[in-house]
Amino acid sequence: KAGVTQTPRYLIKTRGQQVTLSCSPISGHRSVSWYQQTPGQGLQFLFEYFSETQRNKGNFPGRFSGRQFSNSRSEMNVSTLELGDSALYLCASREPGTAGNTIYFGEGSWLTVV
Amino acid sequence: DQQVKQNSPSLSVQEGRISILNCDYTNSMFDYFLWYKKYPAEGPTFLISISSIKDKNEDGRFTVFLNKSAKHLSLHIVPSQPGDSAVYFCAASPMNRDDKIIFGKGTRLHILP
Numbered sequence: 001k002a003g004v005t006q007t008p009r010y011l012i013k014t015r016g017q018q019v020t021l022s023c024s025p026i027s028g029h030r031s032v033s034w035y036q037q038t039p040g041q042g043l044q045f046l047f048e049y050f051s052e053t054q055r056n057k058g059n060f061p062g063r064f065s066g067r068q069f070s071n072s073r074s075e076m077n078v079s080t081l082e083l084g085d086s087a088l089y090l091c092a093s094r095e096p097g098t099a100g101n102t103i104y105f106g107e108g109s110w111l112t113v114v
Numbered sequence: 115d116q117q118v119k120q121n122s123p124s125l126s127v128q129e130g131r132i133s134i135l136n137c138d139y140t141n142s143m144f145d146y147f148l149w150y151k152k153y154p155a156e157g158p159t160f161l162i163s164i165s166s167i168k169d170k171n172e173d174g175r176f177t178v179f180l181n182k183s184a185k186h187l188s189l190h191i192v193p194s195q196p197g198d199s200a201v202y203f204c205a206a207s208p209m210n211r212d213d214k215i216i217f218g219k220g221t222r223l224h225i226l227p
Contacts, residue, residue, distance in 0.1 A: 004157070006157075033214065033215075035217075041219070042203070042217060042218065042219035042220050043158070043203060043217045043220075045214060045216075045217070048214055050212070055212060056212075056213065056214040088155070090157050090158070092157075094215075096211035096212065097211045101146050101207040101211055101215065102148060102160055102163060103148075103160075103205075103215055104160060105150075105157035105158045105159070106157050107156055107157045108155075108156070108157045110155070
């Protein structure tokens with residue numbers, strides 16, 4: 001079974017631009033979550049989608065948005081990029097109630113804002 | 115409000131010795147706990163988990179202990195190896211599986227030669 005796949009792995013954007021990151025979950029997983037990791041900040045929860053609906057949301061500004069498609073693939077978008085948005089963005093998938101509710105992460109997308 | 119706390123940002127352990135990573139939680143509605151290991155520039159990988167109906171779960175060199183009354187869990191790595199140097203995240207899952215999984219801030223483990 002293929003793992004969680006994230007694209008692109010690395011990208012550099014200019015302040016003020018917008019970016020879209022993509023995530024393909026493990027086959028059969030209907031839930032996709034997004035996290036931001038910056039040095040010393042652990043894993044900051046952005047949002048979670050389940051069956052195309054946003055089910056949980058973290059404390060991030062409205063510039064951060066996401067969506068999920070009918071095939072469970074998900075995208076997250078960050079508009080009007082700021083230097084502080086430079087981080088590793090992680091996608092994770094799970095099928096709630098199975099495997100003890102374990103979530104599985106992708107390799108992440110490294111975003112650098114200059 | 116940190117519901118899952120890893121109070122030690124870093125820990126150094128001699129190779130071959132036991133590494134003990136600790137995690138505390140505040141919400142009694144958590145019933146499933148997980149540990150993840152993360153290398154730099156990679157996504158976290160699932161390591162081991164434990165259900166609240168157990169107090170111990172073992173997988174090779176890794177053992178997780180759960181003390182429900184103290185709302186405390188710990189990950190033991192025996193013996194510690196150089197490849198164990200990484201950041202370890204503790205996570206807790208609420209009984210309501212629709213709710214999000216909560217992560218601690220992580221503990222960086224250094225295995226010394």
